[in-house]
Structure formats: C-alpha cells, structure tokens
Amino acid sequence: MNRELLDRLFRPTSVAVIGASTEPRKLGHRIVRSLVEAGFVGSIYPVHPLGGTIPRNRVSRRLRKADHCDQSGS
Numbered sequence: 001m002n003r004e005l006l007d008r009l010f011r012p013t014s015v016a017v018i019g020a021s022t023e024p025r026k027l028g029h030r031i032v033r034s035l036v037e038a039g040f041v042g043s044i045y046p047v048h049p050l051g052g053t054i055p056r057n058r059v060s061r062r063l064r065k066a067d068h069c070d071q072s073g074s
Helices: 003-010 027-037
Strands: 014-018 043-047 052-054 057-059 071-073
Touching (some): 014 027, 027 043, 027 052
Parallel strands (some): 014 071
C-alpha cells in the first residue's frame, strides 16, 4: 500500500458520515459532533435521507454530494 493511500486513511481531509441524524442522541449525530469538538479541520459531509442541520454542518440528502471524500462511515 502506498503512502498516499495510507494518508487518506489516517489523515483524511474530508469525511462523510452516513446516517448522520439531526437527533443529538443518535450515533451519527454524535460522530459529527465529536469531529467538530475534536477540531477536525477538514470538510465534514453529514448524509441522511431527511436532511437537516447538525452543528456547523448542513445534512445532505444524497451521498453524491460527498463523492470526493477521503473517508466515509456510519
């Protein structure tokens, strides 16, 4: 595995959080909030079919808007 791929895995410049609910008690919301509170400086792309807003981040209804992310997860 080359260094560029490892950097994208361990030092992402953007992250998509699939299933990022606007409800604070849900896991996806807590992941986005943790990234923000930890000072992640890259782009965060929350994705949920209902859309909405999570602190400092608009929730996209479609994953397509986050295709250029280094990492994605839920």
